[in-house]
Amino acid sequence: QQQVKQSPQSLIVQKGGISIINCAYENTAFDYFPWYQQFPGKGPALLIAIRPDVSEKKEGRFTISFNKSAKQFSLHIMDSQPGDSATYFCAATHKAAGNKLTFGGGTRVLVKP
């Protein structure tokens, strides 16, 4: 019930292309869905987040799409740049969880010049 499934595990995209990462969840109590970006040797950093009452959120080149009925959400990285090469984690939490994050398995993105 607490699981968040993330795909793909890894992704290679050409510079300027679109990176798409998908996540699916089971627990309908989840009501906050953040995405974290982690570079090698660094801690995760919040990239963008969405609530289920919104179907899409865009911040610069990063867009989250949310499908509440399908219990799925995805991250789109437009015009991917080599500096976007990192591991991306989706996550989910809900009020009763006290801000405890349930993470997806992660996606390693490599953007080739």
Added chain:
Amino acid sequence: DTEVTQTPKHLVMGMTNKKSLKCEQHMGHRAMYWYKQKAKKPPELMFVYSYEKLSINESVPSRFSPECPNSSLLNLHLHALQPEDSALYLCASSQSSGGVQETQYFGPGTRLLVL
């Protein structure tokens, strides 16, 4: 300043050693977290402190002992660790732990190797 600092950056210890990891934040946050991260895996929550009190212990073995001396500091005391405890230990903080949509700010982590 949205920085969480952790020391040391790297630590090598034997199974009989006692060591401590330190974490500090000056953002006025009242919730602090310890996570363990294995290679190519997501962070796993270990402990949560809320207003300097331990609020969540994710059934972590007693060889890991957290301490929150004040609202800015978080320690993780290590004793009699096993090689499988080798990992990146991440500290994080947030405004509080009771509300949703509160960003957790992570430190760079301490890379621990247990021999």
